[in-house]
Amino acid sequence: MPGDQPHPEIYEPLSHTGDLGMLVYGRDLPELFAHAAWAMFDLMSDATTIRPQQTLMVSVEATDLEDLLVRWLSELLYVYDTQRLMCCEARFTALESTYLTAAVLGEPFDPTRHPIDTEIKAVTYHQIAVEPVAGRWQARVIFDL
Amino acid sequence: MTDASAVKIQQIDAYRWRIPRQGQMRVDGLVFASPTLMRAIREDQSLQQVANVAQLPGIVDHSIAMPDIHWGYGFPIGGVAAFDEHEGVISPGGIGYDINCGVRLLGSGLSRADVAGHMRELVDSLFRNIPSGVGSHRKDLRLSETELKQVLKRGAGWAVAQGYGSARDLQHIEEGGCLQSAQPDMVSARALERGRSQLGSLGSGNHFVEVDYVAEVYDEQVANALGLFLDQIAITIHTGSRGLGYQVCDDYLKVMQHATARYGISIPDRQLCCAPLSSPEAHEYIGAMYSAANFAFANRQLITHWVRETFEQVLERPPRDLQIDVIYDVCHNIGKFETHVVDGQSRRLCVHRKGATRALPPGHPQIPEIYRHLGQPVLIPGDMGRYSYVLIGTQQGGAETFASSCHGAGRMLSRTQAKKSARGRPIVRELEDRGIFVRSAGRATLMEEIPEAYKDVREVVDVVAGAGISKKVAQLRPMGVIKG
Numbered sequence: 001m002p003g004d005q006p007h008p009e010i011y012e013p014l015s016h017t018g019d020l021g022m023l024v025y026g027r028d029l030p031e032l033f034a035h036a037a038w039a040m041f042d043l044m045s046d047a048t049t050i051r052p053q054q055t056l057m058v059s060v061e062a063t064d065l066e067d068l069l070v071r072w073l074s075e076l077l078y079v080y081d082t083q084r085l086m087c088c089e090a091r092f093t094a095l096e097s098t099y100l101t102a103a104v105l106g107e108p109f110d111p112t113r114h115p116i117d118t119e120i121k122a123v124t125y126h127q128i129a130v131e132p133v134a135g136r137w138q139a140r141v142i143f144d145l
Numbered sequence: 146m147t148d149a150s151a152v153k154i155q156q157i158d159a160y161r162w163r164i165p166r167q168g169q170m171r172v173d174g175l176v177f178a179s180p181t182l183m184r185a186i187r188e189d190q191s192l193q194q195v196a197n198v199a200q201l202p203g204i205v206d207h208s209i210a211m212p213d214i215h216w217g218y219g220f221p222i223g224g225v226a227a228f229d230e231h232e233g234v235i236s237p238g239g240i241g242y243d244i245n246c247g248v249r250l251l252g253s254g255l256s257r258a259d260v261a262g263h264m265r266e267l268v269d270s271l272f273r274n275i276p277s278g279v280g281s282h283r284k285d286l287r288l289s290e291t292e293l294k295q296v297l298k299r300g301a302g303w304a305v306a307q308g309y310g311s312a313r314d315l316q317h318i319e320e321g322g323c324l325q326s327a328q329p330d331m332v333s334a335r336a337l338e339r340g341r342s343q344l345g346s347l348g349s350g351n352h353f354v355e356v357d358y359v360a361e362v363y364d365e366q367v368a369n370a371l372g373l374f375l376d377q378i379a380i381t382i383h384t385g386s387r388g389l390g391y392q393v394c395d396d397y398l399k400v401m402q403h404a405t406a407r408y409g410i411s412i413p414d415r416q417l418c419c420a421p422l423s424s425p426e427a428h429e430y431i432g433a434m435y436s437a438a439n440f441a442f443a444n445r446q447l448i449t450h451w452v453r454e455t456f457e458q459v460l461e462r463p464p465r466d467l468q469i470d471v472i473y474d475v476c477h478n479i480g481k482f483e484t485h486v487v488d489g490q491s492r493r494l495c496v497h498r499k500g501a502t503r504a505l506p507p508g509h510p511q512i513p514e515i516y517r518h519l520g521q522p523v524l525i526p527g528d529m530g531r532y533s534y535v536l537i538g539t540q541q542g543g544a545e546t547f548a549s550s551c552h553g554a555g556r557m558l559s560r561t562q563a564k565k566s567a568r569g570r571p572i573v574r575e576l577e578d579r580g581i582f583v584r585s586a587g588r589a590t591l592m593e594e595i596p597e598a599y600k601d602v603r604e605v606v607d608v609v610a611g612a613g614i615s616k617k618v619a620q621l622r623p624m625g626v627i628k629g
Binding site: 016117118119122 | 218242243335338339341342343348349350388391392394395398415416559560561562586587588589629
């Protein structure tokens with residue numbers, strides 16, 4: 001479960017009374033966005049159990065970089081809810097401040113191999129931040145559980 | 146956000162506190178709490194949120210907070226705010242992601258002795274028959290888009306028409322289990338898709354089905370009228386509109402971000418985005434939000450049916466012996482148009498309840514006829530180890546809180562803290578030793594939901610009862626719980 005196997009180079013869970021958040025890190029924006037996706041599925045399950053067996057193309061448009069991160073994660077949540085696809089990797093063909101296109105890799109949820117931790121209802125804009133910190137990128141995201 | 150200590154607060158009496166109008170506030174804040182609860186409340190930003198809500202256009206009387214108030218997105222959880230139908234606004238953040246998250250209480254003709262020795266099997270069977278946890282669904286329930294839209298239009302009535310329950314059930318649900326002005330066409334394709342496979346599922350986190358017994362009766366006359374008696378088996382269902390509701394909220398938060406700018410509404414926090422009640426954006430959101438509410442009513446109706454089936458199978462007794470009847474079903478995340486008397490004038494208002502329960506006073510025409518002279522039943526779940534309460538609406542609540550009451554215990558420990566405290570402990574065994582059988586889909590759920598992660602719901606209920614905005618009827622204690 002989150003925190004059981006910490007991956008501090010990728011993300012750290014943030015505690016909130018009713019909800020849950022994460023601080024995500026990446027050397028550049030594509031890595032930050034890929035880590036954010038990985039981290040979200042790690043909060044929901046255990047991302048190390050997800051194999052990159054299927055590919056899905058995803059495009060997202062937004063008003064700024066923070067909005068883009070919220071919409072990117074919301075898109076993956078939607079894909080998970082409707083197609084059961086859990087994501088462990090993302091390869092970006094475009095990533096600007098207002099749009100992105102990515103190949104998302106993962107596999108369908110399999111209750112025999114993927115533990116269930118947390119149901120994330122939504123990705124919120126509360127305290128959303130995407131910023132360069134000490135030579136790398138950092139993002140803060142709070143989820144509604 | 147401002148430091149919580151910056152919010153001025155004055156104690157009015159043992160249960161009431163005022164946040165006097167300051168800055169951009171249009172009305173005072175009114176908080177129900179004991180001094181002990183107030184100390185906890187002051188630790189987060191929720192009082193500032195009560196003050197922020199008081200700044201919204203068209204707010205009437207007070208920005209109200211219940212004793213289980215805690216920090217939420219924009220609006221606090223445990224907040225009640227009513228807006229004038231002409232000058233006021235509607236805000237998805239004042240209703241929440243889980244639209245019509247709510248509680249249904251089922252009574253029965255069974256006593257504790259009737260289920261003794263069957264609890265483990267009952268809990269296992271409930272867990273099997275009611276889809277719980279992330280991504281769960283009943284394989285026998287697959288809806289076309291047309292059928293799903295019927296669910297959104299008709300709510301619990303759709304489920305009853307399909308054979309899941311009876312017309313009597315519908316009479317014992319807030320709004321008869323259907324908000325009539327739902328407009329399924331205002332629900333996005335995305336929300337429909339998210340909800341489609343999730344109808345008839347519990348979800349995860351704090352959602353549950355619980356087998357309880359009536360441990361204490363405080364008001365014999367009301368308890369009798371509701372069909373509750375000491376030692377009786379009752380079942381509590383707590384769930385909402387699942388992914389469909391979350392997506393409706395998410396979709397309309399985006400719409401409202403634009404609307405707030407378009408109508409030049411000044412808000413102190415981005416999550417309070419809203420639109421004038423007379424605007425097309427508000428009209429569309431209401432149509433979609435009511436649809437999601439109907440989905441939730443249908444959801445609790447389906448689960449009720451599977452609870453009945455499970456009891457019949459396990460106890461091998463026919464329905465007429467079991468008498469598993471709906472006592473009541475209430476929403477605690479909802480916005481609705483209601484008529485209330487303010488300063489001696491009857492006004493039509495849009496009442497937002499986010500983590501608050503409607504509590505109509507005795508005599509109100511919307512209460513089922515057999516209880517009408519008593520008031521509306523109010524269902525307050527606690528944590529899985531202690532107790533829940535059945536309350537009833539009062540004239541005082543009708544006049545002071547737009548007929549609203551609290552909704553639950555509220556967390557005391559964050560999920561991470563709870564897990565830390567539960568790590569290495571045999572939680573299932575600990576509860577079994579207390580006579581409570583639990584089953585859960587998620588590995589972390591039971592750890593996050595340990596009883597001590599929650600405030601004692603009795604403290605919350607004592608405030609609403611002490612303030613006179615609801616009255617205590619009975620206390621329920623858990624014997625079996627399934628969690629998502």
